[in-house]
Ligand code: TXA
């Protein structure tokens with residue numbers, strides 16, 4: 578990806594004025610604002626129509642730039658060393674001297690931090706004097722954006738500036754791990770749990786019950802394409818979009834393939850854009866073939882289950 582410095586400077590200009598800017602990350606696009614500014618953070622919630630109670634992830638260039646914002650620990654060091662920058666977010670204790678706006682954390686004593694890998698956003702973070710609070714750049718409860726045109730489609734002129742970074746290479750949100758105590762996964766995401774378990778050398782509990790709102794804002798309805806979606810379907814109806822994990826010889830206009838050969842990585846990357854495509858084609862419902870429930874397939878299934886609660 579070629580880095581366009583004048584675009585990055587433009588984004589910086591808006592952010593310095595407490596405006597919101599959409600930024601590319603390797604997982605999904607974010608709707609970013611100065612995490613130290615109440616004014617900027619209020620705008621993020623307004624634009625997304627996001628409940629105040631759902632805290633934001635704060636994005637940093639590297640661990641050195643965390644300053645006194647949060648309290649790190651051994652498990653953090655281990656995971657940071659292995660996976661950052663990358664598709665993982667850490668829940669840590671907020672430091673008393675933290676400069677993060679209380680609007681970001683909804684007055685909680687914890688904060689989610691992440692170090693995105695996308696080179697455009699890394700260049701931006703490097704020149705800013707503050708970290709970026711950024712939820713996914715989509716209206717609350719809808720499908721996340723994985724390209725500039727997705728963000729445009731959702732927000733039009735309501736966002737002052739969109740920084741282009743091409744299509745997100747991972748395609749689903751970061752994995753969230755709570756590291757304050759015994760590590761636990763709060764959201765399945767772009768980094769497989771087995772890889773995290775290997776580094777921490779222990780089995781990790783998954784605690785992503787969507788009904789418990791004290792756990793991260795995994796609202797019950799999420800990632801919704803806005804039309805009904807049914808899972809584990811063997812045979813779709815003719816007027817239904819049929820989402821399949823891999824390309825098959827028999828193709829029909831209503832068939833949509835997540836990958837060529839059944840690669841879960843490729844399927845993850847394509848998931849959100851294909852759901853958007855189906856919606857644009859005006860299908861009234863979506864049937865999904867059974868997706869293998871292993872590795873990134875678990876993340877795909879998590880998103881599809883939430884999307885199916887229409
Ligand atoms: O990949 C990603 O993580 C993307 C990109 C833009 O970085 N961001 C993203 O943000 O997915 P968002 O706002 O859509 O999801 C953030 C999740 C929410 O479920 C929120 O409740 C949870 O993180 N979260 C944030 N702060 C938290 C905290 N202090 N404790 C528990 N959960 C937290």
Ligand code: MG
Pocket residue numbers: 712713721
């Ligand atoms: Mg989101």
